[in-house]
Amino acid sequence: MSFGRDTLSAAIARHGRVARVVVADVQGSAPREVGASMLVWQTSKGFAQSGTIGGGTLEFEAAKHAFSAPRLQRLPLGPAMGQCCGGTVTLLTEVFESVAAIPEEIFARGPGDMPFSVKKALSKARAQGFITPKLHGDWMVEPITRATRPIWVWGAGHVGRAIVATLAPLPELAITWVDTSAERFPETLPKGVTQLIADKPEALMDYAPPEAEHLILTYSHALDFELCHRVLSHGFAFAGLIGSRTKWARFRGRLRDLGHTDAQIARICCPIGQPELGKHPQAIAVGVAAQVISGRKITESYGERTG
Incomplete structure (x- = not known):
């Protein structure tokens, strides 16, 4: 999965502020893979969304609280969500008002200085021409999807x-x-x-x-x-x-x-x-x-x- 820059831009143009929720890490069994994401925006009746991170309680709660959730949440699907997958999912939630600061190829972001593991991943991506979505500590790295x-x-x-x-x-x-x-x-x-x-x-x-x-x-x-x-x-x-x-x-x-x-x-x-x-x-x-x-x-x- 990749970061849909054009899709996010279109959603912002239509709805204003848009929250993006992405599966940043998975441990054990989970309904979706790392990189799966959804967009959420506020409406007069609450919220609406496009995309999916797997459905069920996990998705509903993530969409419902997309504009107030912490940036990173580690959620045991069984105890916390009552879902039968049994694994643990880490969600990254970010709110966007523009895509101007999002690069065209690879989106690496996080708090503080860039970790060595992220620098290494970016160097490898430049050499090999591709990168997979991955959470490095508090930093998320994703390839950018373009309509090609x-x-x-x-x-x-x-x-x-x-x-x-x-x-x-x-x-x-x-x-x-x-x-x-x-x-x-x-x-x-x-x-x-x-x-x-x-x-x-x-x-x-x-x-x-x-x-x-x-x-x-x-x-x-x-x-x-x-x-x-x-x-x-x-x-x-x-x-x-x-x-x-x-x-x-x-x-x-x-x-x-x-x-x-x-x-x-x-x-x-x-x-x-x-x-x-x-x-x-x-x-x-x-x-x-x-x-x-x-x-x-x-x-x-x-x-x-x-x-």
């Missing part, structure tokens, strides 16, 4: 909405969501999602970075086909199309007619996700999310799916 994977979702129908809602909380994903009118999108967009509206969405393909991953699932087979043609001409890291075997067979033939080779066409994954999970939008979203997270390309045929 551009995901373009073409279509804001039921499946598109389910997929975006499932993927949006992942801090490394920079999601661009495209459709033909504002009415096709939900009233409130998930945080961090960029909305693009165009009468001819296919014309926006030229603006997608060549390393983008594309999920094509519009309301129109004609538009789906045009997007497949354009993504093959444009360049991409991954492209997935929702559709049945019949739809994809027709698309393959027409794409060949436009000059695309079989090897190029085979780079488009159809159907996307894990069709054996079912056709419900949320089931499709779960399969697609697993595919995106793992980076797997699923090419086997699992039967017909309406596209």
Whole structure:
């Protein structure tokens, strides 16, 4: 897990002062790992949050007291919280009004002079290019997460909405969501999602970075086909199309007619996700999310799916 600087910045812009609660250390069994975190902000009814540190009494109490809790709390989950995990969790709670002082790569902070163990960890991180979240005495060290994977979702129908809602909380994903009118999108967009509206969405393909991953699932087979043609001409890291075997067979033939080779066409994954999970939008979203997270390309045929 990493420190989501962009996510925190967006929360501050929307809610003002935001408390961040992170699992800083774990001894024994616990519901979440070191680095798991949640954001908490005050509302007229008390508090609200995003993210999770494991649920249950631990999470409720941490969120409820986020603006008054000590910076570090060591909590036995059994005796103190009545949770069955039985381990001990140390929580670090910090309140932010700005991200200006938070660095771009690694966030190391604590009281007093920086301990030698932190200096050693930072030196090792510079040499190896990565660092894991860890509590060093009273000092916490975390890598900073930035949205580094551009995901373009073409279509804001039921499946598109389910997929975006499932993927949006992942801090490394920079999601661009495209459709033909504002009415096709939900009233409130998930945080961090960029909305693009165009009468001819296919014309926006030229603006997608060549390393983008594309999920094509519009309301129109004609538009789906045009997007497949354009993504093959444009360049991409991954492209997935929702559709049945019949739809994809027709698309393959027409794409060949436009000059695309079989090897190029085979780079488009159809159907996307894990069709054996079912056709419900949320089931499709779960399969697609697993595919995106793992980076797997699923090419086997699992039967017909309406596209």
